């Protein structure tokens with residue numbers, strides 16, 4: 001175990017009856033990092049968080065906090081406050097009483113309680129609502145109350161379960177920056193569960209991607225985006241083109257992938273797979289290029305036909321199809337696409353540098 | 364009653380008036396006997412007849428002068444308060460158990476817990492009498508209390524259960540997560556949240572106990588409650604004193620029921636009202 005590890009999951013399994021919600025999970029959370037846990041609905045994100053909070057007991061394995069096993073510690077004896085998806089603010093208490101709640105439960109005296117709550121009310125800019133009822137607050141204000149209520153005990157770690165999912169888009173972005181700033185300033189470890197790729201990638205130092213109770217990949221947003229480790233991750237992120245085929249020695253040295261779209265040269269990082277095995281390579285849609293005539297160096301060129309185009313802000317996504325019917329996407333700035341004929345049915349060539357192709361693990 | 368919602372629907376005025384009239388008639392039908400009893404309790408004539416005699420409080424005076432009535436009233440009040448408290452405690456426990464735990468046979472548990480009010484009161488009263496006299500408890504106030512708790516606790520449970528079902532399921536674990544043990548959570552979260560329902564249940568069960576006659580008749584022995592006493596009067600002679608007592612009991616019960624209604628609808632709705640202003 002590294003010195004800067006705050007939490008470690010060691011072979012943690014969670015079953016509900018015969019259903020396995022989390023399968024043999026091994027990973028570490030570092031002190032002071034912003035970790036996002038991402039994955040599709042029902043993949044076990046909340047379950048993972050609840051086990052860490054002590055609201056769900058692992059069926060197998062050990063969870064350690066600062067090196068000590070905490071499996072048998074009830075949630076009220078752990079300092080692992082959580083911000084709930086529904087926020088779960090106490091409707092019969094006003095804002096100040098909500099924030100003071102955790103201090104009161106710890107037997108801290110009235111004066112001290114008031115003082116510390118005041119600090120967090122101020123920090124979250126909700127002092128002016130201190131005496132209001134929860135029902136009289138807007139969504140964003142409630143969010144701040146929920147954060148203050150959890151942070152008032154100044155924990156080492158804060159757990160957040162899709163806290164922004166109920167907010168509208170503009171407020172979501174505002175709260176993201178509030179959260180990120182808060183995390184940086186306090187140095188508290190944040191574990192943030194979300195569905196949203198943009199939330200995870202814009203806030204987190206590291207991202208965990210889960211699927212059906214299994215961790216598919218852990219890494220920085222850049223690592224995951226550039227080189228998805230598994231086919232699931234690549235599909236989930238939806239920002240890469242995938243090609244599968246049989247591995248064979250290349251004509252001009254190196255290794256090639258024999259795919260329906262033609263022979264593709266492998267390059268770049270990692271260990272090359274053995275001849276005769278099947279492999280899948282991913283290429284980012286921003287690293288896939290288009291031209292009217294085949295490019296001079298004729299490796300990794302695939303003939304394609306335009307099927308559609310979509311504008312998203314400053315960039316456009318061109319949808320294409322190989323003769324075999326495989327979809328290929330290319331994402332570029334408008335000026336890069338300006339010289340290309342992009343009418344539907346137009347024949348073009350898609351190509352990329354071998355170094356931009358990344359092998360994914362075959363699952 | 365046409366709410367503001369109904370007005371937006373294009374319904375003919377005639378239908379609207381007819382429906383209002385219908386409701387008026389229904390209320391008239393339900394409350395006419397009580398209203399009559401109320402009117403005759405202030406009437407000087409010995410027998411209820413129209414035209415009315417002069418306004419008079421003589422029947423109230425007669426009732427107030429009767430020590431047996433006072434004894435009945437005291438029994439009723441003591442029994443009602445004790446029954447209200449015990450039923451509400453039991454009802455709360457049963458409702459919380461249902462809210463918190465999943466266990467085999469939960470449906471059966473719920474059905475049994477809610478069963479007593481569906482048993483015909485004559486049968487319940489007889490069974491209570493047989494049972495309580497077997498264990499030497501029949502014929503005193505305690506026996507009425509026991510019998511009434513059996514009848515009232517399911518009402519308390521139903522009311523509190525409804526309130527618990529409106530609670531965000533994350534509220535209780537959120538309190539644990541913030542450092543409150545299970546007992547502290549009960550005291551600082553569950554009870555405050557359900558308080559309107561707890562008070563509502565208290566008033567309703569008291570009212571049910573005040574009014575309950577049949578079971579009390581079987582088991583009360585010499586410690587008659589007021590409704591039992593009224594029947595005693597009736598069997599002796601028809602007297603407007605009954606109207607006076609009836610009016611008094613009605614007003615008392617209605618006060619409790621209205622209090623409960625205010626607590627259950629007003630406060631409960633407040634907690635969940637969404638704020639629609641944006642930040």
Ligand SMILES: Nc1ncnc2c1ncn2[C@@H]1O[C@H](COP(=O)(O)OP(=O)(O)OP(=O)(O)O)[C@@H](O)[C@H]1O
Nearest residue numbers: 016019021039040041042043044045046047048195
């Ligand atoms: N108490 C429970 N009993 C039985 N099954 C459960 C329980 N809690 C969760 N599950 C199941 O475990 C799986 C993982 O649930 P979990 O809530 O962790 O998903 P999630 O990743 O948070 O999903 P979402 O994004 O929809 O919130 C789901 O299939 C769910 O149905």
Ligand SMILES: [Mg+2]
Nearest residue numbers: 045046047161
């Ligand atoms: Mg979830």
